[in-house]
Amino acid sequence: MEDRESAAPPRIAGAARREEIVAAAARFFAEQGYHTVGMREIADAVGIKGASLYNHFGSKEEILYAIALKMTRDPQEQHLPLLDAEGTPTERLASLIEAHVRNLADNRVEHLVSLRELPALTPEHLARVTDYRKYYQRRVRDVIAAGARAGELHVEDPSRAAIAVLDMLNGISWWLRDDHDVEALVTTYVSFAIDGVLGRRGGPR
Amino acid sequence: MEDRESAAPPRIAGAARREEIVAAAARFFAEQGYHTVGMREIADAVGIKGASLYNHFGSKEEILYAIALKMTRDPQEQHLPLLDAEGTPTERLASLIEAHVRNLADNRVEHLVSLRELPALTPEHLARVTDYRKYYQRRVRDVIAAGARAGELHVEDPSRAAIAVLDMLNGISWWLRDDHDVEALVTTYVSFAIDGVLGRRGGPR
DNA sequence: GTCTATATATTGATAGAC
DNA sequence: GTCTATCAATATATAGAC
Numbered sequence: 001m002e003d004r005e006s007a008a009p010p011r012i013a014g015a016a017r018r019e020e021i022v023a024a025a026a027r028f029f030a031e032q033g034y035h036t037v038g039m040r041e042i043a044d045a046v047g048i049k050g051a052s053l054y055n056h057f058g059s060k061e062e063i064l065y066a067i068a069l070k071m072t073r074d075p076q077e078q079h080l081p082l083l084d085a086e087g088t089p090t091e092r093l094a095s096l097i098e099a100h101v102r103n104l105a106d107n108r109v110e111h112l113v114s115l116r117e118l119p120a121l122t123p124e125h126l127a128r129v130t131d132y133r134k135y136y137q138r139r140v141r142d143v144i145a146a147g148a149r150a151g152e153l154h155v156e157d158p159s160r161a162a163i164a165v166l167d168m169l170n171g172i173s174w175w176l177r178d179d180h181d182v183e184a185l186v187t188t189y190v191s192f193a194i195d196g197v198l199g200r201r202g203g204p205r
Numbered sequence: 206m207e208d209r210e211s212a213a214p215p216r217i218a219g220a221a222r223r224e225e226i227v228a229a230a231a232r233f234f235a236e237q238g239y240h241t242v243g244m245r246e247i248a249d250a251v252g253i254k255g256a257s258l259y260n261h262f263g264s265k266e267e268i269l270y271a272i273a274l275k276m277t278r279d280p281q282e283q284h285l286p287l288l289d290a291e292g293t294p295t296e297r298l299a300s301l302i303e304a305h306v307r308n309l310a311d312n313r314v315e316h317l318v319s320l321r322e323l324p325a326l327t328p329e330h331l332a333r334v335t336d337y338r339k340y341y342q343r344r345v346r347d348v349i350a351a352g353a354r355a356g357e358l359h360v361e362d363p364s365r366a367a368i369a370v371l372d373m374l375n376g377i378s379w380w381l382r383d384d385h386d387v388e389a390l391v392t393t394y395v396s397f398a399i400d401g402v403l404g405r406r407g408g409p410r
Numbered sequence: 411g412t413c414t415a416t417a418t419a420t421t422g423a424t425a426g427a428c
Numbered sequence: 429g430t431c432t433a434t435c436a437a438t439a440t441a442t443a444g445a446c
Contacts, residue, residue, distance in 0.1 A: 117238075
């Protein structure tokens, strides 16, 4: 009987190596900035030589793109369905914000990099990432508007309120440290957003 | 009689040239990112050659430091006295937020650069800039706490609320365009912060 | 203070053996 | 897929004339 380990499809091993590279690169990019980090440094962290990275990514920029895509496409596909679930607009928005903050806390470095290093992307890649962000922002705006129409929320300009809330949430990635209590953070920011900026009445305060 | 122009003190001319360089560099850094911009590009924009820049700044990093200092030390010296003026804690905080947003709108590119390109600073320069930001943040926290003690504001954790508000304000520099109505922006964000995140009762809504 | 010319270092990426 | 060796480009910064 053959060894199962060595018989495993190389596609899985390759994908695992890719994720390893992305994780190491995100850490370095977050700490030092994209341009300061060399391919050799990333390669060292995963135990290979710099040239070997090009078996997994066509360029350094493609590593950055993988990080940015992970933090924009994944939330769109995994969080936005929460806005179509059962419940009032305010309840659905609260679910989304919870997921947003948890995801941010679980992927802090990737989130920081995808906010800060966008100018290093090619115009095409930047456009794709920007599209995902815009769509996410529009969906948040729409559920805020629905909550306002239902009389649950009180905002004059849903579009501007959506931006303010998302900026406030995304700001977390600049200062969050590993020793923070994520659940307390989630509760606090849901309240900041919904009871605060979006003016829900009759909330916990 | 001598020509007044050529008799002008060189210190003034030098300072003007420095400001010219800082302004051009900030524009390029904001658009393309610090590391993508070359000294020759900055020099071109002010009509000199790359090597001549070193008569005004010791290094490229010192230009970045001048930008970061302008956006952290100046607000500390010019805005924080508003917190010691007459009025309730909430009124004083509102004045500070107004000044903060106006300054941000008037110096959008410098503000964006001083948020995004911090990792490119030397450790010493980064420490100075960080100290200014921390002090600013502490003063905001203190006036929020005073407003809460006075029963004007309703927050559980003044420190966390201060960070959330400042993150929300600073987020403006990522998307603000020149055609925005600054006064409307100021009014909106003062309300987002004070009536919203900080829970003032009996406000305009 | 500005110029021309250049030093020096580093980096992203490629070629080809194994 | 990983390695060694290397290319080619680019950038910051310096030297010295004017």
